[in-house]
Amino acid sequence: MIKCSNRSDIPTFLALEGMRKAQELEAAGHDIIHLEIGQPSTAAPEAVTQALVASVADTGTHGYSLPLGVPALRDAIAQHYQSQYGYNTDRRALAVTVGSSTAFALAFLTAFDVGDKVALPTPGYPAYRNLMLALGIEPVALPARAEEGWMPALEEMEKWDELPAGLIIASPHNPTGVVLSEAELKEICDWCHKHKVRLISDEIYHGLAYDKPTQTAALYNEDAIIISGFSKYYSMTGWRLGWMVMPCDLRGTIENLLANLFISSPTMNQLGAVAAFSATEELDAHVARYRENRDILLYGLHPAFLGNHAPCDGAFYLYADVSALTDDSLSFAKALIEEEGVAVTSGVDFDPEKGHHFVRLSFAGKTADMREAVRRINRFTERLLSPQQKSA
Ligand SMILES: Cc1ncc(COP(=O)(O)O)c(C=O)c1O
Structure with a gap:
């Protein structure tokens, strides 16, 4: 075997890996909403x-x-x-x-x-x-x-x-x-x-x-x-x-x-x-859209999915605490894309220790996508709720 360096053997960048998988599913004809990656859906100014x-x-x-x-x-x-x-x-x-x-x-x-x-x-x-x-x-x-x-x-x-x-x-x-x-x-x-x-x-x-x-x-x-x-x-x-x-x-x-x-x-x-x-005027219009996108997610998503989420005061991410629904956000994210076509990133990417209880959603995309994401994620969440959670 020819030598390969040990130091290049680093953890996978899960958000980008998620983007690759989401694009593969899309190429195979699936309808995917991209909330996995922090990139604006708009062009340069x-x-x-x-x-x-x-x-x-x-x-x-x-x-x-x-x-x-x-x-x-x-x-x-x-x-x-x-x-x-x-x-x-x-x-x-x-x-x-x-x-x-x-x-x-x-x-x-x-x-x-x-x-x-x-x-x-x-x-x-x-x-x-x-x-x-x-x-x-x-x-x-x-x-x-x-x-x-x-x-x-x-x-x-x-x-x-x-x-x-x-x-x-x-x-x-x-x-x-x-x-x-x-x-x-x-x-x-x-x-x-x-x-x-x-x-x-x-x-x-x-x-x-x-x-x-x-x-x-x-x-x-x-x-x-x-x-x-x-x-x-x-x-x-x-x-x-x-x-x-x-x-x-x-x-x-x-x-x-x-x-x-x-x-x-x-x-x-x-x-x-x-x-x-x-290009401030054009770019500030995007910021107004991100704010609207954020609010659609925050007010629309089921409380069991949002959990004790992080503040969302800046950037374009919602770090949702899904601990009421799973102890394994990697499998959770996999099921969400497979069952509902919504791509999100497991919190393990950001916190190897406690990230199993979190997923990150990027709201840098189109507002219509956020509305559809809320519908699909809530449907997914409903399926995971225990009878006690449903009656609470
Ligand atoms: C916190 C943070 N820093 C840096 C980057 C890298 O951005 P770029 O290389 O596109 O400038 C990112 C990309 O998502 C990021 O989230």
Whole structure:
């Protein structure tokens, strides 16, 4: 047998695996409602598409860009930080990446060594943990449970044998939809500064907060690595464009690694993305739809399915507590797609320990799909209810 690496043998990304299965069923003629994956059903903003078409017509733009990205895009991102958050930055601090996903690889490789521990609020986005495992970094679960308002328990880390080298936060959060207040964000930033813990702030869901404003951690912690991108609010998942606001001490190593790993992000897509920051009206209409979608699920789904669900104040996820119906959310999700054609993701993706009691529903799709999903999920739930639950 020829050798394969052990470190690449990481857990499956269940949400994407679910998308693959759902697409297979669809190709075989089944009518599937996609609530399994966090991706808008809408296209990129019209202005972005037009800018892309213009760059395709200009054959001078078909080559690599500078590793850190097209200067016009980095300037537009800097301008966005000024107008959105009142944070002054410039293109020297900004790297454009192939989706925010590759920004995590760059952050982990430049900030941590093999064997370092990094704290991950749990439940949380599975790729952080899986990527760390592949890189020899040790992810350490930091509980963020319903009983604590789904907030990461910072004090827990002070009880550990050693403090972690890093902490990752995301606000708005996937899968819980928790949005940190400015005071809560500042408290985390200050804690990391005080304890010399490198903060990585995943801000990919900024723009998708329904009642509270979102603020960038860049304002409160100059050592933090800020990661964001065009996939979610900007409705551009397939364009594979993200960015980092790099702290001073990592700029050189990030640029060097980025050049060696990717050379550059797709140049024409970057030229299209410059127009994204002026598409606010079109994009805010999507946010209004997500809010309506969320409310359709929250008010329409059977209480036994929703359980003690997470807040849904931001992002586009409902993390439902299905413990009244199952102890095995993997089989539950499988039965739901097979019996009713509704694809959801098991909570095990986000929390290997307690996720068996949860499923995540993405409400980034069409409003009509949400209404139909409620009908089908409620039918499914009714079949699982015990006589006592029915009479309660
Ligand atoms: C919390 C979080 N961070 C990062 C990403 C990666 O997004 P992308 O690589 O498309 O920018 C996702 C995608 O679902 C996510 O949920």
